[in-house]
Amino acid sequence: MKVAVIGTGRVGLPLALSLIDCGVDVLGVDLNENVRHAINVERRMPFEEPGYDELAASGKLTITGDIRDAADCDYFIVTVGTPVLAHIETDLSYVTKVISSLCEFLSPGQTVIMRSTTAPRTTAYVAAQIEANTGLKVGQEVMLACCPERIVEGKAREELARLPQVIGAQDARSAQSAERLFRKLGVETLHCTPGTAELVKLFCNVSRYAYFGVINALSMIALDLGVEPHEVIELANHEYPRKVHGRPGFTAGTCLRKDFGMLAESYWSGNFLTEMWRVNESLPKFLVDFARKRYGSLKGRRVAVLGYTFKGDADDTRDSLAPKLLRYLQRETPARIVVSDPYIKADAVEPLPTLEFTPEFETALCDVDLVFIATNHSCYREQSQKIVDAARLYGVKVVDIWNICGQGRVAFDEESIRSQTTVGMQLSAA
Numbered sequence: 164m165k166v167a168v169i170g171t172g173r174v175g176l177p178l179a180l181s182l183i184d185c186g187v188d189v190l191g192v193d194l195n196e197n198v199r200h201a202i203n204v205e206r207r208m209p210f211e212e213p214g215y216d217e218l219a220a221s222g223k224l225t226i227t228g229d230i231r232d233a234a235d236c237d238y239f240i241v242t243v244g245t246p247v248l249a250h251i252e253t254d255l256s257y258v259t260k261v262i263s264s265l266c267e268f269l270s271p272g273q274t275v276i277m278r279s280t281t282a283p284r285t286t287a288y289v290a291a292q293i294e295a296n297t298g299l300k301v302g303q304e305v306m307l308a309c310c311p312e313r314i315v316e317g318k319a320r321e322e323l324a325r326l327p328q329v330i331g332a333q334d335a336r337s338a339q340s341a342e343r344l345f346r347k348l349g350v351e352t353l354h355c356t357p358g359t360a361e362l363v364k365l366f367c368n369v370s371r372y373a374y375f376g377v378i379n380a381l382s383m384i385a386l387d388l389g390v391e392p393h394e395v396i397e398l399a400n401h402e403y404p405r406k407v408h409g410r411p412g413f414t415a416g417t418c419l420r421k422d423f424g425m426l427a428e429s430y431w432s433g434n435f436l437t438e439m440w441r442v443n444e445s446l447p448k449f450l451v452d453f454a455r456k457r458y459g460s461l462k463g464r465r466v467a468v469l470g471y472t473f474k475g476d477a478d479d480t481r482d483s484l485a486p487k488l489l490r491y492l493q494r495e496t497p498a499r500i501v502v503s504d505p506y507i508k509a510d511a512v513e514p515l516p517t518l519e520f521t522p523e524f525e526t527a528l529c530d531v532d533l534v535f536i537a538t539n540h541s542c543y544r545e546q547s548q549k550i551v552d553a554a555r556l557y558g559v560k561v562v563d564i565w566n567i568c569g570q571g572r573v574a575f576d577e578e579s580i581r582s583q584t585t586v587g588m589q590l591s592a593a
């Protein structure tokens with residue numbers, strides 16, 4: 164069995180390496196020269212994904228820039244990006260480009276696996292493209308299945324070996340061919356139509372995005388009313404079986420931020436989903452306004468932002484809400500903004516006037532008036548006492564939507580620490 168993985172990014176590269184680990188002969192295909200250089204020459208992962216360093220160093224994977232090198236493969240797994248354009252329209256250009264290149268040499272017996280996250284009816288569109296451009300009949304001469312990726316970044320190694328694989332195929336031959344491939348990973352397979360598979364994937368992300376939207380809405384309403392959201396959640400969930408799910412925080416990233424758009428472009432329920440988008444997207448501005456109302460104008464003050472990536476303990480900055488927070492802070496004309504994130508280098512940060520970068524968060528805490536915690540990295544949680552001490556000893560004000568510092572407050576300062584007003588469970592114990 165010879166497999167081509169087309170698009171060796173955050174999804175394709177871990178999959179390619181996991182398949183190699185299961186004894187499959189894999190060729191990667193990617194247009195990005197940096198990705199090819201990292202794997203082919205430097206033999207290292209081009210991004211952080213635990214558990215793959217050894218496989219990357221083994222030299223067993225080669226990535227070509229020319230898809231025609233993969234012409235003799237049995238399987239073509241498509242893992243290119245599927246963004247949603249700013250005006251809520253699925254951008255199918257990457258998929259279309261790959262499929263039209265494949266159509267130049269696709270031959271009987273080969274199988275195309277759609278693994279990118281796609282809008283409803285995309286697999287049907289791909290089938291139509293293949294039949295129109297090759298004259299081959301899908302399900303008879305060539306096979307096609309929608310087998311979405313459901314891993315979360317940072318856990319690919321473990322989840323690729325564990326998560327059940329949904330296989331959406333319109334015909335038995337395609338289903339059997341996809342089954343043969345994913346059996347190599349040793350995971351349970353679940354068979355359905357392509358339309359079902361597309362919705363399974365989309366709603367895995369959409370439901371997650373929506374419940375964060377609900378909890379972020381709760382937080383903004385609570386703060387507007389002078390109520391602590393973490394206290395509301397804690398009391399609501401105490402010994403109560405039907406929980407309020409999730410915790411407030413910046414909810415974005417390349418998947419959650421876009422996948423709802425694949426439904427919102429076509430369905431009335433998109434109104435509700437678009438509303439969740441609005442809620443999650445408004446949190447950075449809300450927090451800047453909230454800080455100004457609580458602590459006065461930020462003009463001329465020194466601000467630090469801890470965290471720049473879109474999620475904790477990751478090096479992925481795509482679609483992060485931290486740059487948005489920084490842009491809103493910039494509008495307040497502070498004297499200086501220092502951004503800090505141990506997972507990235509300075510060149511990953513969008514350049515803004517008066518913006519400085521430091522990887523060390525202790526340096527960011529020096530000489531500042533106000534600190535925003537933008538990303539829930541565990542190193543901040545582990546060293547949160549240093550942040551609390553900066554507030555207690557040096558009068559720094561802290562905006563901590565994640566409750567990383569365990570103060571139970573979205574904003575805390577010297578006074579709130581000193582007054583030690585009870586929050587959360589201490590109330591119910593009284």
Ligand SMILES: NC(=O)c1ccc[n+]([C@@H]2O[C@H](COP(=O)([O-])OP(=O)(O)OC[C@H]3O[C@@H](n4cnc5c(N)ncnc54)[C@H](O)[C@@H]3O)[C@@H](O)[C@H]2O)c1
Pocket residue numbers: 169170171172173174175192193194195198242243244245257260261278279280281312313314315316417418
């Ligand atoms: N990142 C995640 O955690 C995750 C999880 C599940 C599903 N997905 C979905 O998987 C898909 C890929 O996401 P990603 O995060 O890996 O994207 P990515 O941008 O990291 O990777 C895509 C790769 O495809 C390459 N590429 C683009 N056009 C190409 C072409 N014509 N030929 C060859 N290579 C090409 C790019 O250079 C890039 O390296 C998306 O649909 C995404 O929604 C992502």
